[in-house]
């Protein structure tokens with residue numbers, strides 16, 4: 090990977106195994122820029138309350154228009170500007186606004202640089218970005234420099250330079266930089282997070298997450314073929330945030346624990362090159378992204394995480410989402426379930442090798458009761474409206490609602506720029522591991538020393 094200057098290609102860590110024997114392992118490290126003097130972290134960042142949040146949207150392809158529509162259901166939001174390369178996209182969204190009884194927003198279109206006029210607008214508080222991946226970070230950085238908070242679709246940054254730029258700009262400008270990771274707001278994830286925080290699963294020692302989604306119906310729809318191009322050019326987990334986000338929240342990453350290092354393995358690339366040959370007659374010999382990529386992460390507190398990526402195999406959609414705790418287990422796909430360890434203590438249990446059901450899932454009835462009892466407070470408040478407005482069943486609406494709720498009250502956002510950094514860092518770091526025979530790669534402490542400052546994840550109320 091040309092972009093990386095590897096500080097120590099082979100940083101030898103000596104681990105004493107016994108008095109006679111030494112074991113050595115090499116960890117690849119990437120540079121951590123020094124925090125400029127006078128600049129401080131943005132953990133728990135509070136900003137001036139904005140009773141009315143004036144929003145400008147950039148990127149109105151398949152994803153963007155739904156976000157504009159969802160915002161029309163949130164009181165105290167003004168939709169000020171709409172921007173896309175294509176005029177037809179801004180027009181269509183303005184038609185929707187009119188139909189919903191809202192004033193038309195100012196339209197910006199025509200070329201890929203027109204967005205600079207949008208981030209510079211004086212009457213905007215929040216820039217909401219849903220463009221292709223390569224435009225995310227550059228727009229986010231400029232928006233903060235222009236004095237705006239910024240919310241950026243997933244993944245918000247594609248390499249380490251972009252990640253550090255977003256962190257430094259957020260720290261310098263004291264503006265929020267939130268990644269629009271919707272999957273942390275799905276109902277099962279929110280409920281399970283609440284269970285974890287109440288101790289029902291004990292100590293969560295292992296988590297799994299994934300993005301397994303056959304994208305064949307979408308490949309031809311992306312603007313300028315940006316997504317296929319990125320997959321052509323990059324090995325590794327190029328879309329890790331849906332899988333990693335909810336697991337990191339359950340493990341309090343940079344709020345008491347931190348991601349230490351990863352190792353990644355992939356398969357050869359078959360599905361996407363075959364798709365290109367069949368649909369476009371295009372022969373790509375060196376397609377970089379393997380069909381299936383697995384990444385393992387180790388944390389400071391001795392926990393492990395498995396993250397997978399596959400956008401080509403004929404498999405049902407799956408974000409995995411499994412948490413293994415010392416007292417219980419949560420599993421989302423293919424059906425939601427919980428197993429609680431209490432049965433193991435039942436004195437009537439005897440050693441019987443035919444009985445493999447000692448730790449079965451709780452019954453449907455108990456699961457429903459548990460999900461009601463542990464429903465997350467933020468879901469309780471807006472569940473009905475979220476389900477009505479929709480967006481992946483409601484989670485997209487909860488995400489937008491929470492973003493606006495916190496901005497209106499000047500509260501810290503649920504996800505900060507360090508979450509963005511940790512979750513996006515898998516993109517460059519898995520590529521680095523794969524290009525070095527699955528070598529371990531350090532995941533930097535993006536807080537630069539403050540990962541233990543906050544005590545657990547709290548959604549501000």
Ligand SMILES: NC(=O)c1ccc[n+]([C@@H]2O[C@H](COP(=O)([O-])OP(=O)(O)OC[C@H]3O[C@@H](n4cnc5c(N)ncnc54)[C@H](O)[C@@H]3O)[C@@H](O)[C@H]2O)c1
Nearest residue numbers: 148149150151152153173174201219220221242243311312
């Ligand atoms: N969170 C989720 O569940 C979810 C779901 C789908 C997509 N996404 C993310 O949303 C983003 C957009 O995906 P999509 O499916 O809508 O892609 P898309 O190709 O349909 O839309 C991208 C839009 O961005 C516009 N654009 C590109 N460069 C621009 C520029 N310089 N200035 C203004 N507009 C520009 C294009 O004209 C296009 O309309 C991606 O980051 C994707 O990963 C997230």
